[in-house]
Amino acid sequence: MKCRDCIYYKEIDARSGSCYGVKIKGDRDPVKGSDKCRGKFFKPRKSSAKYGRVLNMNVTLIGMAGVGKSVIGKALAKRLSFDFIDTDKIIENNLGRGLQEIIDACGEEKFLRMEEKTITGLKLSGGCVIATGGSGVYSKKAMAFLKKHSVVVFLDAPISAISSWIADKDTRGIINLKKGLNLLYNERLPLYKKYAGLKVRLYTGYDKSCIVEEIIKKCRSRGLL
Numbered sequence: 001m002k003c004r005d006c007i008y009y010k011e012i013d014a015r016s017g018s019c020y021g022v023k024i025k026g027d028r029d030p031v032k033g034s035d036k037c038r039g040k041f042f043k044p045r046k047s048s049a050k051y052g053r054v055l056n057m058n059v060t061l062i063g064m065a066g067v068g069k070s071v072i073g074k075a076l077a078k079r080l081s082f083d084f085i086d087t088d089k090i091i092e093n094n095l096g097r098g099l100q101e102i103i104d105a106c107g108e109e110k111f112l113r114m115e116e117k118t119i120t121g122l123k124l125s126g127g128c129v130i131a132t133g134g135s136g137v138y139s140k141k142a143m144a145f146l147k148k149h150s151v152v153v154f155l156d157a158p159i160s161a162i163s164s165w166i167a168d169k170d171t172r173g174i175i176n177l178k179k180g181l182n183l184l185y186n187e188r189l190p191l192y193k194k195y196a197g198l199k200v201r202l203y204t205g206y207d208k209s210c211i212v213e214e215i216i217k218k219c220r221s222r223g224l225l
Contacts, residue, residue: 057126057127057150057224057225058124058126058127058128058130058150059076059080059082059128059129059130059150059151059153059219060131060132060146060150060151060152061073061076061129061130061132061153061155062134062136062137062152062153062154062155062192062195062196063154063155063157063192064134064157064162064184064185064192065133065134065162065166065172065174066162066165066166066169067155067156067157067165068165068202068206068208068211069131069132069134069155070086071208072131072155072208072211072215073129073131074129075208075209075212076129076212076215077128080129080216080225082127082129083127083128083129084129084131085122085128085129085130085131086130086131087115087118087130087132087136088131088133088173091114091118091133094118098173099133099172099173100171100172102114103175108175111135111175112135112139112175115133115135115139116136116139116141116142119136119139119142119145119146120141120142120145122145122149124149124150128150130146130150132146133175134175135176137188137191137192137195138175138191143195146195147195147197151197151198151219151224152197152198153196153198153200153218153219154192154193154195154198154199154200155200155211156192156199156200156201156202157201157202157203159182159185161202161203161204162181162185163181166181169181197224198215198218198219198222200214200215
């Protein structure tokens with residue numbers, strides 16, 4: 001059971017139908033005592049295949065390098081009291097090297113297989129925000145796994161903004177960058193749209209807290225949170 005008003009999963013009074021857990025106030029710590037939430041609980045409903053399965057919700061962020069998947073993901077996880085998972089960081093930590101070093105050493109094809117294995121090997125029992133590498137959409141197997149276990153949110157931004165956000169593109173570890181950023185964007189955009197359950201538009205100088213609230217609002221409007 002889950003409270004519609006305070007994003008709280010535990011301490012639901014099934015007899016009265018009311019939440020007697022703690023109410024979440026923005027990014028601040030939960031407030032107890034007199035500020036108990038009295039919202040009604042509900043059972044998250046299963047949505048269409050487009051939005052993935054809802055029970056034990058996880059949220060996955062996809063999009064081009066530089067859009068802020070990790071930054072927004074951490075803020076979203078904090079807002080929801082979820083765990084945060086960065087698949088690029090898992091790969092780096094496992095090999096003890098940065099992404100660009102790994103790609104230079106093993107090649108792009110091997111890295112993509114490594115990325116697929118990392119994503120499909122995640123243990124997602126619920127309550128996680130996952131930030132993926134921008135190349136994760138090249139793997140049908142990885143994206144099928146993420147759609148099955150989470151709602152996939154596409155952080156969309158114009159190429160002009162992305163280009164200005166990536167100052168270190170030559171050393172960042174971006175697959176297929178040799179094609180040029182514009183061509184890479186055009187190549188990946190249909191894949192991001194294909195696998196996304198939800199899309200949130202970003203803009204130059206965006207406020208991450210506003211983006212977090214928009215993601216939550218869109219998820220809630222579809223019964224996903």
